[in-house]
Amino acid sequence: MPTILVKSGGEAAMPEWQRHFAEFAPDLAVRWWDDGAVAPDAVDYVLAWDPEAGRLGGLPNLKVIFGSGAGVDGITADPALPRHLPLVRMAPEGATQRMGEFVCWAALSLLKDARRMALNQAMAQWQDFEPERTAAETPVGIMGLGNMGSRACAMLQGLGFPVRGWSRTRKDLPGVRCFTGAAELDDFLSETRILVCLLPATVETNGILAAPLLAKLPRGAGLVNAGRGSHQKIEDIIAALDAGQLSGAVLDVFEKEPLPAGSPAWAHPKITVTPHVASLPSRRERAQYVARVIADFTAGRPLANLYDHARGY
Ligand code: NDP
Numbered sequence: 001m002p003t004i005l006v007k008s009g010g011e012a013a014m015p016e017w018q019r020h021f022a023e024f025a026p027d028l029a030v031r032w033w034d035d036g037a038v039a040p041d042a043v044d045y046v047l048a049w050d051p052e053a054g055r056l057g058g059l060p061n062l063k064v065i066f067g068s069g070a071g072v073d074g075i076t077a078d079p080a081l082p083r084h085l086p087l088v089r090m091a092p093e094g095a096t097q098r099m100g101e102f103v104c105w106a107a108l109s110l111l112k113d114a115r116r117m118a119l120n121q122a123m124a125q126w127q128d129f130e131p132e133r134t135a136a137e138t139p140v141g142i143m144g145l146g147n148m149g150s151r152a153c154a155m156l157q158g159l160g161f162p163v164r165g166w167s168r169t170r171k172d173l174p175g176v177r178c179f180t181g182a183a184e185l186d187d188f189l190s191e192t193r194i195l196v197c198l199l200p201a202t203v204e205t206n207g208i209l210a211a212p213l214l215a216k217l218p219r220g221a222g223l224v225n226a227g228r229g230s231h232q233k234i235e236d237i238i239a240a241l242d243a244g245q246l247s248g249a250v251l252d253v254f255e256k257e258p259l260p261a262g263s264p265a266w267a268h269p270k271i272t273v274t275p276h277v278a279s280l281p282s283r284r285e286r287a288q289y290v291a292r293v294i295a296d297f298t299a300g301r302p303l304a305n306l307y308d309h310a311r312g313y
């Protein structure tokens, strides 16, 4: 019987994983990552978010590695990662829908200044104020037009936001003004009133949300980061908020997670902190997705959503 080791959600999540895999891949043995009864050479597949460095390289019959998220930086950080094996990024339909919902919520929160209303409510203060713009007057710029970004574009358009997008290679998305590469970044930023980061963590994107980039946005722009904490320089974001260059930020990801209690982001009046929840497909959806890819792999069909080591995502 083929075996998958799971390290996602802790050991306590195993009964749930086993229940869902039993529905979609009844012939798969589903075992906890640290189950000492499973010999390393009996492992065919792994589903993990952040395996300890060196561990995957010690599984001689491993065939496919599944990231339990869309971003697999927690796996590729392993210097001894067996790079010849397919590394599949998590991409069930529900993941992009959830991200689109999060981005729409964050954009509307910034548009309506929901953070200000929440702070006022906490102080029992009835303070009416008028949002400056409507959605139609607030271009949203999405950095990263992949699975997540392209779905977010379509859903934002449904709310009436004009949408522009930026990616590494040229894209053509219905109704979206698309910009490409470093040469077009400044043009992309110049009319973006809400900037949304949905980039993968790569050498090129590391620290991109920093003072030089923020300065190129129109004054008073909003920021949403649902990519990775490594994209942002939090001190630059706070400085831009305090100076009025940014009017608000919704941050879902942080350099260190959970966000330490002492972080200035927690109490900042213009930052909404969310605990890395922008898009978390259910375990059932993820088990179904993995079972489908294993069936493709077993039948010799090509696999979708593979990590590309040369591009870094
Ligand atoms: P994809 O690989 O499908 O898309 C990545 C996009 O980023 C592509 O459009 C790509 O361009 C673009 N890109 C990559 N590098 C650059 C660059 N240097 N300059 C400009 N554009 C670039 O990834 P997903 O959409 O599935 O996921 C994106 C990221 O979102 C994940 O890596 C993860 O970090 C984050 N994420 C966060 C979640 C959360 O809950 N907070 C949940 C899920 C994902 P091109 O199209 O030309 O290749």
Ligand code: OXD
Pocket (backbone or CB within 6 Å): 068, 069, 070, 071, 072, 090, 279, 280
């Ligand atoms: C992901 C995430 O990459 O949840 O899927 O961050």
